[in-house]
Amino acid sequence: MIIGIPKEIKPQENRVGLTANSVKSLVDEGHEVIIETNAGNGSGFQDSDYLEAGGKIIDTAKEIFEYAEMIVKVKEPQSQEVNLLKKGQNLFTYLHLAADKKLTEGLISSGSTCIAYETVTDDNNRLPLLAPMSEVAGRISIQAGARSLEMTNNGRGVLLSGATGAPPADVVIIGCGVVGFNAALIAHGMKANVILIDKSQERLDELSKYFDGNVTTVISTPESITDQVTNCDLLIGGVLVPGATAPKLVSEVLVSKMRKGAALVDVAIDQGGCIETSKPTTHANPVYIHHDIVHYCVTNMPGCVPRTSTISLNQATLPFVKKLANKGVKKALSEDKHLLNGLNIFDGSCTQLDVARDLNLDYVDPKKIFN
Numbered sequence: 001m002i003i004g005i006p007k008e009i010k011p012q013e014n015r016v017g018l019t020a021n022s023v024k025s026l027v028d029e030g031h032e033v034i035i036e037t038n039a040g041n042g043s044g045f046q047d048s049d050y051l052e053a054g055g056k057i058i059d060t061a062k063e064i065f066e067y068a069e070m071i072v073k074v075k076e077p078q079s080q081e082v083n084l085l086k087k088g089q090n091l092f093t094y095l096h097l098a099a100d101k102k103l104t105e106g107l108i109s110s111g112s113t114c115i116a117y118e119t120v121t122d123d124n125n126r127l128p129l130l131a132p133m134s135e136v137a138g139r140i141s142i143q144a145g146a147r148s149l150e151m152t153n154n155g156r157g158v159l160l161s162g163a164t165g166a167p168p169a170d171v172v173i174i175g176c177g178v179v180g181f182n183a184a185l186i187a188h189g190m191k192a193n194v195i196l197i198d199k200s201q202e203r204l205d206e207l208s209k210y211f212d213g214n215v216t217t218v219i220s221t222p223e224s225i226t227d228q229v230t231n232c233d234l235l236i237g238g239v240l241v242p243g244a245t246a247p248k249l250v251s252e253v254l255v256s257k258m259r260k261g262a263a264l265v266d267v268a269i270d271q272g273g274c275i276e277t278s279k280p281t282t283h284a285n286p287v288y289i290h291h292d293i294v295h296y297c298v299t300n301m302p303g304c305v306p307r308t309s310t311i312s313l314n315q316a317t318l319p320f321v322k323k324l325a326n327k328g329v330k331k332a333l334s335e336d337k338h339l340l341n342g343l344n345i346f347d348g349s350c351t352q353l354d355v356a357r358d359l360n361l362d363y364v365d366p367k368k369i370f371n
Contacts, residue, residue, distance in 0.1 A: 001325040002032045004068025006061040007039035010075045012283035014042025014306035017072040017093070018321070019314045020049035027054035031325050034058045034068060043310040065089075070329065072321055074313065075300055076103060087111030087347075090329045092321065094118055094133075095344055098245045098358040099272040107345045108361075113329060119243045119352060120320065120342035127242060129320065129342075131178050132312040134267075136302040138182030138238060141265040142190065144301070145171070145234040148263035148287055148294040155294050156261030158233045161191035168193045169233040174225065174249055174274065176203050179238035179267045187234075188215060195228050225249060230257045235264040237274040243344075244354035246271040256291040263294040270299050334370040343370075 003026060005017045016039050018026075023033045033055040037047055047057045058064050065071065065084035073093035077085065082103065085091065088111065095116035097104045107114050117129035127134075142160070149155035149169065162168035171187045173180045176198035184207065187194045194215040198204050204217035218224045229235055229250055235258070239246055246268035255264070255277045266278040273279075277290050278297045286298050302309035320339060324332045333340050344352040349364040356363035 001328075002034065002067055002069045003321070003325060004058075004064040004071045005033065005035040005039055005055075006064045006071065006073065006081065007036045008042075008074055009061075009078050009081070010300060010303075013075055013300050013303045015074040015303055015310045015313070016040040016043045016045060016306075017074055018318075019043070019310060020045050020053040020055075022314045022318050022321070023050055023055040024053035025318065026322065026325060029322065029326065032056065034064055036061055036064050040310075043306040045310075070321075070324060072317075074310075075303075076100070077107075079106070082106040082110060085110040085112040089113070090324070091115065092117070092317075092324065094270075096270040097344055097352065097355045098243060099270065101359045101361075104345070104350065104355060104359055104361065108348055108350060111348050112345065113343070113347065114345035115324075115329075115333075115339065115342040116243075116344045116352070117317065117342070119344065121338045123338075129313075129316050130240075130242075132316050133302045133309060134178035134240075135182050136305065136309050136312065137267050138179040138236075139186050140301045140304065141179070141183045141236050141238070141267050141296075142171070142186040142192075142234075144286070144296045144298075145236065145263050145265045146190070148265070148296050149234060149261075153287060153294060154261065154289055155263055156233055156259060160187065160234070170195065170231060171234045171236065172197065172228045172232040173236040173238060174198075174220070175238035175240065175268075176200070176207055177238065177240060179240070180236070181207065183236045183238060183267075184211070184215060187236075192234075195232070197225060197228060220249075226254055229254055231259070233259060233262050235262070235275070237264065237266040237268050237278070239268050239274040240271065241354070243352050244271070245358045246274040248274060248276050250275040252276040252291070255293055258291070258293050260292045261294070263296065265296045267301065269297045273297065330370070333366070340366050340370055
């Protein structure tokens, strides 16, 4: 199979779809990998690294999309990339379609086959291709939140750890999945006062034990969210419904009642955000002020640490890329229910139920296509 790796063009996105080692592994199995020139520079992979691995360097994205049977990316295709996709071509990347109807309609019109990292599952009903970037985003959320609390960023002027005679910051984390756990790990390590909110008592008990009782755990209810959010310095939104638009668990009214100069980081912004006042931002302009609260809502948070992110992501994605390449996409989808769960668009139809529901689109059950 001819596998194409275009340079990411989303603003301040420096990750790349495949590392040089991943390219070598695919070439060794008989596949041809073409890489747009300088695609890996931001992650520390030079054209020479890809050439040494057996890849071929191509000058333009247009040529990549023209010749490749499967496109492997990191972020959702931008409008000019959507226009380059063609019927029968395969796309494997993060998509987050429930938050972007225009993109979804563009991919449907292209006739391409689009498999989303974030909805591929495993035997334990987890999301193995979302997990590595959720881990990174959860950890970055605390770094970003700490900076947002600095007075130089119009924050409250609070140090997460506190200092002699001064209390630590109150950090509220809503959602205790991969994002929430990793946010808690860093916040706790920075000596903040950590409050975890989740709807699962079992999960809260598990985390309380992990942190030796040194975090506060709270069952998620509208009342508990209100109580904790109004009294925090930093709010982390880490709620995820796979494939679907994130639920708005924090209202604008509640944001307006937060401590003046407090900060919030909405890690769910890729899926529309779980905080009502959130709107997408970029690494170039990551924050804005609303109701005197510093909002950090960057849609590609792991993009600011591209080398770490790319290497971590490839550890998870490469086995799936190999399966798609070795078996062919249609056979791989028909044989692997977990890859089939990743199928969002196929031949002009939406095949992801939550996306179709959230965007009011016709839905085609992929199991009826690949049985």
